Amino acid sequence: MTDDPWVPPVVLLAVDLVILTLRESRLHVLLIERGVDPYKGTLALPGRFLQHSGEGITAAARRELSEETDLDVATLRLEQLGVYGDPGRDPRGRVVSVAYLAIAPRLPEPSAGTDAAAAGWHPSDRVLSGDLALAFDHRRIIADGIERARVKLEHSALATAFCGPTFTITDLQRVYEAVWGIELDPRNFYRKVQKTEGFIVPAGTARKSATGRPARVFRAGPRTVLHPPLVRPAEASSAKEQESEQPPDRDPHRTRSGVSSHPGEVG
Amino acid sequence: MTDDPWVPPVVLLAVDLVILTLRESRLHVLLIERGVDPYKGTLALPGRFLQHSGEGITAAARRELSEETDLDVATLRLEQLGVYGDPGRDPRGRVVSVAYLAIAPRLPEPSAGTDAAAAGWHPSDRVLSGDLALAFDHRRIIADGIERARVKLEHSALATAFCGPTFTITDLQRVYEAVWGIELDPRNFYRKVQKTEGFIVPAGTARKSATGRPARVFRAGPRTVLHPPLVRPAEASSAKEQESEQPPDRDPHRTRSGVSSHPGEVG
DNA sequence: GTAATAGTGTCTATGAGACAATATCCG
DNA sequence: CGGATATTGTCTCATAGACACTATTAC
Numbered sequence: 001m002t003d004d005p006w007v008p009p010v011v012l013l014a015v016d017l018v019i020l021t022l023r024e025s026r027l028h029v030l031l032i033e034r035g036v037d038p039y040k041g042t043l044a045l046p047g048r049f050l051q052h053s054g055e056g057i058t059a060a061a062r063r064e065l066s067e068e069t070d071l072d073v074a075t076l077r078l079e080q081l082g083v084y085g086d087p088g089r090d091p092r093g094r095v096v097s098v099a100y101l102a103i104a105p106r107l108p109e110p111s112a113g114t115d116a117a118a119a120g121w122h123p124s125d126r127v128l129s130g131d132l133a134l135a136f137d138h139r140r141i142i143a144d145g146i147e148r149a150r151v152k153l154e155h156s157a158l159a160t161a162f163c164g165p166t167f168t169i170t171d172l173q174r175v176y177e178a179v180w181g182i183e184l185d186p187r188n189f190y191r192k193v194q195k196t197e198g199f200i201v202p203a204g205t206a207r208k209s210a211t212g213r214p215a216r217v218f219r220a221g222p223r224t225v226l227h228p229p230l231v232r233p234a235e236a237s238s239a240k241e242q243e244s245e246q247p248p249d250r251d252p253h254r255t256r257s258g259v260s261s262h263p264g265e266v267g
Numbered sequence: 268m269t270d271d272p273w274v275p276p277v278v279l280l281a282v283d284l285v286i287l288t289l290r291e292s293r294l295h296v297l298l299i300e301r302g303v304d305p306y307k308g309t310l311a312l313p314g315r316f317l318q319h320s321g322e323g324i325t326a327a328a329r330r331e332l333s334e335e336t337d338l339d340v341a342t343l344r345l346e347q348l349g350v351y352g353d354p355g356r357d358p359r360g361r362v363v364s365v366a367y368l369a370i371a372p373r374l375p376e377p378s379a380g381t382d383a384a385a386a387g388w389h390p391s392d393r394v395l396s397g398d399l400a401l402a403f404d405h406r407r408i409i410a411d412g413i414e415r416a417r418v419k420l421e422h423s424a425l426a427t428a429f430c431g432p433t434f435t436i437t438d439l440q441r442v443y444e445a446v447w448g449i450e451l452d453p454r455n456f457y458r459k460v461q462k463t464e465g466f467i468v469p470a471g472t473a474r475k476s477a478t479g480r481p482a483r484v485f486r487a488g489p490r491t492v493l494h495p496p497l498v499r500p501a502e503a504s505s506a507k508e509q510e511s512e513q514p515p516d517r518d519p520h521r522t523r524s525g526v527s528s529h530p531g532e533v534g
Numbered sequence: 535g536t537a538a539t540a541g542t543g544t545c546t547a548t549g550a551g552a553c554a555a556t557a558t559c560c561g
Numbered sequence: 562c563g564g565a566t567a568t569t570g571t572c573t574c575a576t577a578g579a580c581a582c583t584a585t586t587a588c
Contacts, residue, residue, distance in 0.1 A: 009320040010277035013352075013363060053276040053361045057352045083350050083365050085280070085324045094320045096280060096363075098350050170540080188578060190541065195576095206585095212539025213585040227501060228576085234494060437567080455551060457568065462549090473559095479566025480558040495549080535588100542583070550575080557568070 011085070014097040015061040016047035016138065018081065018145030019069065021104040021121065022162050027178045028121035029142055030068060031134075038091045039135035045142070046119065047097065061100045068119060071104060077161060078102050079152075081145055089137050097136075101145045103161040146179070150236075153179055154229045157199055160220035166203045168215035169193055180236040192230060198223030278352070281364040282328040283314035283405070285348065285412030286336065288371040288388065289429050294445045295388035296409055297335060298401075305358045306402035312409070313386065314364065328367045335386060338371060344428060345369050346419075348412055356404050364403075368412045370428040416446055417503075421496045424466055427487035433470045435482035436460055447503040459497060465490030 019030040031043040046068045050060050058078060066073040078100045085096035126132050127142055134142070152158040159175040160167070173189045193199060200218040208214045286297040298310040313335045317327050325345060333340040345367045352363035393399050394409055401409070419425040420443060427434070429442040440456045460466060470486040 009317055011280045011317070011320070013278045013280075050276055050278070053278070054354045056354055057350065057363070080349050082347050083324065085365070087321045087323055096324070098352070168540090185578070185580085186539090187541075187543095187580080192577085194541095206540095208586075209539075211537070211587060213541080215540055228498070231495070231577085233578095435567090452551070452553085453566090454553080454568075454570095459550085461568095473567095475559075476566075478560060478564075480560095480568080482567060498550085500551095537586105537588085539586085540584075542581105544581080545579085546577100547579105548575105548577080550573100552573085553571090555568105555570075557566100559566080560564085561562100 009094070011094045011096045012092075013050045013057070014047055014095055015050075015057060015064060016045040016084075016097045016099045016141060017061060017064055017068065017078075017102060018045060018099060018142055019065070019102045019104055020124070020145065020149055020162075021106060022175060022178055023106065023121055025174045025178055027124040027146070029124050029127055029145075030119060031122050031127075031132075032068070033118045034135055042133055042135040043122070043138075044135035045099075045138045057098050058100075061098070065100075065102055069104060076102055076104060079148070081141065081148060084137055084141060086137070097141075099141045099145065101148055103149065103158060105162060105164045149179055150232070154232055155226055157220060157224045157226060160200065163220075166207075166217045166219050168207060168217060169200070170215055172200070172218075176230070176232075180232050182233060182236045196223070196226055196230075197221075199226065276361070278361045278363045279359075280317045280324070281314055281362055282317075282324060282331060283312040283351075283364045283366045283408060284328060284331055284335065284345075284369060285312060285366060285409055286332070286369045286371055287391070287412065287416055287429075288373060289442060289445055290373065290388055292441045292445055294391040294413070296391050296394055296412075297386060298389050298394075298399075299335070300385045301402055309400055309402040310389070310405075311402035312366075312405045324365050325367075328365070332367075332369055336371060343369055343371060346415070348408065348415060351404055351408060353404070364408075366408045366412065368415055370416065370425060372429060372431045413446070417499070420446055421499055422493055424487060424491045424493065427467065430487075433474075433484045433486050435474060435484060436467070437482055439467070439485075443497070443499075447499050449500060449503045463490070463493055463497075464488075466493065 017030075021028050021030070030046060032046050034040050034042050034044050046064055048060060048064045050057070051063075058080075061078050062073055065076060065078065069076075079102075081099040081101050083096060083098055085094075087094060089095065089097075122132060124142070124146055127134065127139065128146070130139070149158065153176060159172055159179075162175045162179075163171050169190050170186065172193060173184055173186060176189070177183055198221040201221040203217045203219040205217060206214040207217050284297075288295050288297070297313060299313050301307055301309050301311050313331055315327060315331045317324070318330075325347075328345050329340055332343060332345065336343075346369075348366040348368050350363060350365055352361075354361060356362065356364075389399060391409070391413055394401065394406065395413070397406070416425065426439055426442040426446075429446075430438050436457050437453065439460060440451055440453060443456070444450055465488040467485040468488040470484045472484060473481040474484050475481045
C-alpha cells in the first residue's frame with residue numbers, strides 16, 4: 001500500500017483454472033479452445049475476467065469452475081497457485097491473472113463453457129512436453145499447478161480428491177503414480193496408507209474386479225494433513241522434471257521438488 | 268482469459284512485502300507506520316502501487332524492497348506469497364495486492380521509505396498475537412509469510428539467507444529455532460546439517476567467541492534443496508499455531524503446517 | 535488347477551533423537 | 562584449573578524399501 005496521492009495505473013484482473021483429473025491412470029488437464037483472438041483456435045486454460053468490481057477473486061474462480069464442469073462446486077476445492085502478470089503476457093493490455101488449482105475425480109466430458117469453442121481433457125505430459133501449443137503463459141501455469149499437486153500429495157490427503165467418494169487402495173496408488181510419474185510398491189504403499197491414521201477409512205463392502213481378489217473399499221478420512229509425509233522418491237522429482245517441466249532455474253531456492261515452485265520468484 | 272467483448276472492470280494493483288529477519292534470536296518483520304489515511308498512524312507492511320502500466324509485478328516488489336532496505340537487492344530473494352484481493356479490504360476501492368516474502372540477514376536499522384513515517388523491526392510474535400494493530404489484512408499476510416518461511420526451512424537452504432555471508436552452525440541453529448519456535452539439540456543439528464552435502468561449506472578460519480570453544484565458520488553451499496528435508500518436530504507446528512496464528516480452518520486441505528497455507532483457498 | 539490382484543510378514547539399511555564423552559577456547 | 566561452547570561418538574527406536582508369502586476371486 002502506498003500513500004501517493006497520484007493515481008496509479010489500473011490493470012485487468014482475470015482468473016485461470018488448472019483443473020486436474022485422472023483418466024486411464026494418466027494425469028489430464030482441462031483445456032478449452034479459444035474462440036476469439038488473441039490466440040484464436042489455440043488451447044488455453046479456462047478462465048475469465050472479473051465480472052464486476054465487487055466480485056471476489058475466489059468467487060470468480062469458483063464461478064468459472066462451475067461453468068466448466070458439471071460438478072457440485074461446493075465439493076471441489078480451489079487453491080490459489082499464484083499471480084501471473086508479466087507485462088506483455090497478453091496482447092490486449094495489462095492483464096494480471098490469478099491462477100487456481102482444482103482437483104477433480106473422474107468427470108464426464110466437460111460441458112463447453114460460454115466462451116469456449118470446445119473443452120476437453122488433455123494428457124499432462126503432452127502439455128508439458130510442448131507437444132501441444134498453449135495460449136499466453138499457460139504452459140508455465142500448468143507446470144506450476146502440477147508441481148503444486150505433486151507436493152501436496154506428499155503432505156496432504158489431496159490424493160483422495162482425485163477419486164470418487166469411495167475407492168480402493170490401489171485406486172489411490174494409481175493417483176500417486178500418475179501425478180508423481182513413477183511406480184510404487186503396492187505392498188509398501190498399502191501399509192503406509194493404512195498406518196496413517198485418519199487418511200482413509202473403511203467404507204463398507206468389497207469391490208469386485210474382473211480379475212483377482214476383490215479389494216476393500218475406503219473413503220477419505222478426517223485427516224487432511226499427512227504427518228509424517230508420504231515422501232516421494234528422489235527420482236520422482238529430479239528425473240522427470242528437469243527435462244520437461246522446469247525451465248532453467250531462475251532462483252536458487254527452487255530445484256528438486258518445487259518447494260518454491262510458486263510463480264514470480266526472482267533473485 | 269475470457270473472450271467477452273464487453274469491457275471488464277479494472278482494479279488497482281499493489282505489492283506488499285513481508286521482510287523477515289532475525290534480531291537477538293527472535294524473528295522480526297519490517298513494518299512501516301502509515302502516514303496518511305486510510306489507517307493513518309497504523310503499522311503496515313511496506314508496499315506500493317504499480318508505478319506504471321508497463322511495470323512488472325516482481326519489478327515493483329524489488330523496487331520497494333530496495334527502498335526499504337539498504338541491502339543490495341540483487342542478493343536478496345523475493346518469493347511470491349499470494350494474492351490478497353477481497354473486495355472491501357481497502358476502503359479506497361478495489362485494490363488487489365500481491366504479497367512477497369523476503370528473507371534478510373541482520374540489517375542495520377531500515378531507512379525510512381518515501382511514504383513511511385517510520386520503518387522498524389517488530390517481533391513476529393507480537394504481530395501474530397494481535398498485540399500490535401495492523402492495517403488492512405496485513406496480519407494475515409504476515410502469518411502466511413511466516414508459515415511459508417517455516418515450510419521452506421524444512422525443504423530448502425533458506426535458513427542461510429537469514430545469516431550473513433559466513434556463519435557458524437550454531438548461528439544456523441538459532442535461525443531454525445527462532446522461525447520454528449522450538450529448541451533443537453545442538454549435537455543432532457550439527458550432524459544433520461553437516462551430513463546434508465552442499466548445504467553449508469567451510470569458510471576459512473574459526474570464529475572466536477567471548478566464551479567457549481571457537482566455532483568453525485561456514486558459508487552457504489551450492490545445494491538449495493534439502494533432500495531429505497530437515498523435518499520439524501510435530502510440536503513446532505500444531506502447538507504454537509493453532510492458538511495464535513491460524514484462523515479457523517477454511518479448507519480441509521490445510522492444517523498442521525500450512526502445507527496449503529497459501530492465501531485464497533476456498534472450499 | 536492357473537492367472538491375477540489383494541493383503542500380510544519379515545528382514546535390512548538408514549535416519550532421528552537421546553545423551554555421554556571429548557576438544558578447545560577464556561579467564 | 563573451571564566454565565562455557567563446539568564437536569564427536571554411540572546407542573536405541575522407528576521407518577522406508579525390498580521382497581517372500583498367503584488370501585480370495587474368476588476362469
